[in-house]
Amino acid sequence: MIAEFKLPDLGEGLTESEIVSWHVAVGDSVTLNQVIGEVETAKAVVELPSPFAGVVTAITHEPGTMVEVGEVIIAFDVPDQAGGSLPSGLTGQPVEAVELTEPAAKRVPTLVGYGADPETSSAPVRRQRVFASVPSVGSPPVASTPADQSASGQVQGDRPRSTPPVRKLARDLGIELEMLAGSGERGLITRQDVVSFAGTNALGEGKTEEGAPSNVPAGAQGATDREVRTPVKGVRKFMAQAMVTSAFTAPHVTEFLTLDVTAGMDFLAKLRSQKEFAGVKVTPLTLVAKAVNLAIARHPALNSHWDEARQEIVTFNYVNLGIAAATPRGLVVPNIKDAHTLGLHGLAVALGGLADTARAGKTQPAELAGGTFSITNIGVFGIDAGTPILNPGEAGILAMGAVRTTPWEYQGAVALRQVMTLSLSFDHRLVDGEQGSRFLADVGAVMADPAMALVLG
Known part of the structure; x- marks a missing residue:
């Protein structure tokens, strides 16, 4: 069967x-x-x-x-x-x-x-769905009449099939999709069907004359050798919608902290020489991730969520640490589940696996859901600081900048030190200025002197 x-x-x-x-x-x-x-x-x-x-x-x-x-x-x-x-x-x-x-x-x-x-x-x-036949090449797609429907039974019984961008284009042009018969697979109404119909109506004829006016907006025309048009869909479409929602829903505040992390970088170099870390990639992100977990334990407001429907603040007693990852399909933010339970070695292993999976395009939906706080590493692109946008539903996101050798005041003199800038954005509905500042200071303290982890922990 x-x-x-x-x-x-x-x-x-x-x-x-x-x-x-x-x-x-x-x-x-x-x-x-x-x-x-x-x-x-x-x-x-x-x-x-x-x-x-x-x-x-x-x-x-x-x-x-x-x-x-x-x-x-x-x-x-x-x-x-x-x-x-x-x-x-x-x-x-x-x-x-x-x-x-x-x-x-x-x-x-x-x-x-x-x-x-x-x-x-x-x-x-x-x-059952049945679909209209495809018109011959060169003729504009037109809808069948009721008589055609009863005679052939080929007209689709449900609403016309098309994708959301095509439906929006039709609305913008004032075209009812019921007026068209799709030329796509299984009767799908395509963008070209809408564009062709709009051009035909503008001329009042069944074909387009060179130089004739058209009701089709510039955005509906195909790509030329002077421009390239890429459909917005999939991961990139979701992230664009999510960032717009976040930016215009949560009142963002961003604070910056520039500090000497020479001791932190020396500490990471020592870790790499330890046999327990053989074969494990240890980076500044590893230490930042640990510092964030320690700071969240002291400032739980940064690990919370604003429940608009129930008018409640939800504070999480666990940390699902999101790590922003750039992929060929767009930005994704998979998260390490229960990151607060991991030591430096566990975080290093988890971060390496997360990055490899994201680059291969194999990140699963479950790995993207349930994040509570995020980190974005813009330093790998040589950027010093930024104003990151919150991952929707989260109270805070930390951007870590590049580590640079910079003249810096050290022990009463100027010396070349390794310096980086941390940028913290937070939702001001959930986090006030003092909480955000103290959180950022705690993260910076661990980066400047990893021994502070013993104090904060």
Whole structure:
């Protein structure tokens, strides 16, 4: 029988994901839980395990396609427990979903669980979607009339399929998507469909004349040799939305502390020579992470959350320490769970693993959720200081600048010392100036003299 796998909700409340890659092709045999492809959510790239064992009969979306949760993305020919099998002649065209019969209609595994039991579930069956045929090249996409609908039955029964950016473009141009028939895969209304329709209407004809005026804004035109346009989606889209929300929700305050960290750098050099740290990367971030954990224990307001819905301040008795990481897909902030329980060695190992996973694009949604305080290391880019924006839901973020050899007052004279600047941004609803200042001073004290950890701890 034919079993369809629909894109599941990956646990982040998201409505769509992008197909990144397929690891199988039509005709391949797969086993249960075999990784068949990857999708990119708004936060990370997630592997898709196969919920069935069988033969791939159809892949409905190519890599780079945005897919809404609940859409069929792949189909399999799987053994029928009742005997025999259904025809496996699926193609790339939409097909009617197969209704499973007992005893085959049992709960089957999916990416996020086993779903509802058919014996107890009363959820309605989703109606079949059929799509409009694609117009011939050179003719503008137009909607079928009611007569066409009754005659051919090819018009999509649900709302027109398109992606959020295309729907926004249509709204900006005053175009109803119901007026268009999508030229994309399975009837998807594309950006070009909207642009072509707008250009056609501006001319009042079925084709565009050279030099004719157009209602299409500059942003809707394709890229030229003078500019490159990159769609904002996935991780970069999520981070952009999160930063805007954070910047215009939490009242940010940023404080700076420039200090002599020569003793701290000497301490790290000694650690690297110890056999316990052989093979472990020890960096200034390691010491900053430890200092932050110690300072949070003394100033818990920096490790809290503003619950707007319940009008409460939530103070965490644990530290999930977020580390901002730049990746080719955009900025992500995975966090080290229960970082407050780790010593320097444990933090060094955790930081190394976190960075390797992020660079490989394998950070999982669970590693990005639940952060309580974050650190961003802008010093690796040669930057001295900045005004970091809070990770949404957190009370504080610390930016560590570059360590530079600088003339500095030392023991009554000027000497060359290793100097760095720490920048702390905090939510002024949760943290007042005194708390933020004392927190920053404690972190600086450990960086300037690691022996202070014995006092603060």
